[in-house]
Amino acid sequence: MSNELPRVQEGEENLSSRIASLIPQSSGLYWGGQWHTPAEVQKLATFNPSSGALLAEVFVGGAAEVDAAVCAARNAAPGWASVPPLERGRRLREAAMRIRANALELALLDSADCGNPISAMMADAEIAATQLEYFAGLVLEMKGETIPTGNGSLNYTVREPLGVVARIFPFNHPFMFAAGKIAAPLAAGNTVVIKPPEQAPLSTIRLMELLADLFPAGVLNCVTGGRETGAALAAHPEVAAIALIGSVPAGKAVLHAAADTLKHTLLELGGKNAMVIFPDADFEQAVAGAVRGMNFTWCxxxxxxxxxxxxxxxxxxxxxxALTDRVQTMHKPGVATDRRTTMGALASRAQYDRTLRYIRAGLEEGASLVCGGKHPVDPLLSEGFFIEPTIFADVKPSMLIAREEIFGPVLSVFKWHDEDELFAAVNGVEFGLTGSIWTRDLVCAHRAALRLEAGYVWINDCSIHIPGAPFGGFKQSGIGREESKEELLEFTRIKNVNVSLRS
Structure with missing residues (x-):
């Protein structure tokens, strides 16, 4: 299949037919190199957020299915750990090649399933391939060290894989997370069980189909389902580590479930991230950055x-x-699979309703609605989960829209004059994932970066992620770091060996 984006002139009927042809034939439960039917058949429906139409139904994995997938991964773990590191790296690079060869198919499937524009989903496929290649290049970095003893012995450390790693991820970048987040644990010699988002599982299922013959049976496994499926994974005694990308409540639930077996956790959680514009900032670049940083493309x-x-x-x-003009010019909601769309739909009815509740709360608490705040009037979008890009001004730090993560297209604007009061407000939330600072003053930039309580800070930029740069949050925005060598090491354990050299 060509990786050229579908033309809108194809017509709605032809495009719908094309999407239907991409729906995976498998139904979500994959372990031990085979597809399975659950003992008690339950199905989960997934919908097209742009139209509300049913796309497919997938199986729900219960405790029995989770146990079977984990057992398959556990049985495969010793064999995969013994595969030479360079061979593991070769297979990860081959996975990246297959993803690039099927990028359009995967992007179109994701776009129809999660509501994000197809152009953005093409970028997600490339990012996933890059992450696989990046970690393929780190397979020889699982190094130990020697420790001087002074007592006639040799003391050294070795790094070993943990065993079975479970990964749970959300609906905003389904395929990027599915493919990109298997890279580090597999590179480190672990086996993996992944649970895709219940709102958008189809591209993950397709990934399993694409990679079925690339890894030995049991190395890569998938269990579809909802919260109960994720909870069973987190609590399973044979899962050595669990990694979650999701909300703070989801992260706390994983920590509780993992506590009984003291399993290692890696959590990348929510954010209520601040962008700070200083008086000397480059005006036009800062305005563009404020729009880009809000990620209106992903609603x-x-x-x-x-x-x-x-x-x-x-x-x-x-x-x-200037901000309002640029947002309204650049981001008009549209059908996600249309190549001209720059802003898609929210992923689900629940996410749509949740966002509207926050918008109502903002109005009730006295914030000024500058633009948006409602469903677009375009009749072609009437059945989808669309909300116009929304900007509130006159926002106070005590307001609900200023404190809680909305995960919708709602931007809150604050006016500041005192730097101490500014950072009290900026840091006065429970989150600490990212932050962005705009100023031409080098001293001001570094001082502000030090004061900002966030794990990832941009200066005169936003949103970009650099391969190898550790990504993760402070406070309740998470535990651990990803997208870097640190992520590889998250899935290893250190063993110390002391050898007496005395005769």
Missing amino acids: GQSCGSTSRLFVHESLHDRFLA
Whole structure:
């Protein structure tokens, strides 16, 4: 299949037929190199957020299915750990090649299933392939070290894989997470069980089909389902580590479930991220950055979205006007599978209703609605989960929309004048994932970066992720780091060996 984006001239009927042809034939439960039917058949429906139409039904994995998948992974773990590191790396690079060869198919499937624009989903496929290649290049970095003893012995450490790793991820980047997040644990010699999002599982199922012959049976496994499926994975005694990308409540639930077996956890959780505009910032670049940082393309459904914008009072009114104009010009909601769409739909009815509740709360608490806040009037979008890009001004730190992660296209704008008060507000939330600072003053930039309580800080930029740069949060935004060598090491354990050299 060509990787050229589908033309809107194909017509709705032809495009719908094309999407239908991409729906995986398998139904979600994959372990031990085979597809399975659950002992008690239950199915989960997945819908097209752009139309509300049913796309497919997949099996729900219960405790029995989770146990079978984990057991398959556990049985395969010693064999995969003994595969030479360079061979593991070769297979990860082959996985990246297959993803690139099927990028359009995967992007179109994801776009129809999660509501994000197809152009963005093509980028997600490339990011996933890059992550596989990056970790393929790190397979020789599982190194130990020697420790001087002074007592006539040799003391050294070795790094070993943990065993079975479970990975759970959300609906905003389904395929990127499915493919990219298997890379580090597999590179380190672990076997993996993944649970895709219940709202958008189809591209993960397709990934299992694409890679079925690449890894030995039991190395890569998938169990579809809802919260109960994830809870069973987190609590399973044979799972050595569990990694979650999701909300703070989901992270706390995973920690509770993992506590009884003291399993290792890696959590990348929510964000209520701040972007700070200083008076000397490059005005046009800062405005563009504020729009880009909010991730309106994904309807704000990104944990790294800079959903709190703090603008110095000397720029505030002009900045707000320019911001509003740029948002309304660049981001008009549209059908996700249309190549011209720059802003898609929210992933589900629940996410749509949740966002509207926050918008109502903002109005009730006295924030000024600058634009958006409702379903678009376009009749072609009437059945989908669309909300116009929304900007609130006159927001106070005590307001609900200023404190809680909305995970929708809602940007809150604050006016500031005192730097101490500014950072009290910026850091006055439970989150600490990302932050963005805009200033031409080098000293100001570094001082602000030190004061910002966040794990990943951009200066005069936003949203970009650099391969090899550790990504993760402070406070309740998570535990551990990803997208770097640190992620590889998260899935290893250190063993110390002391050898007496005395005769």
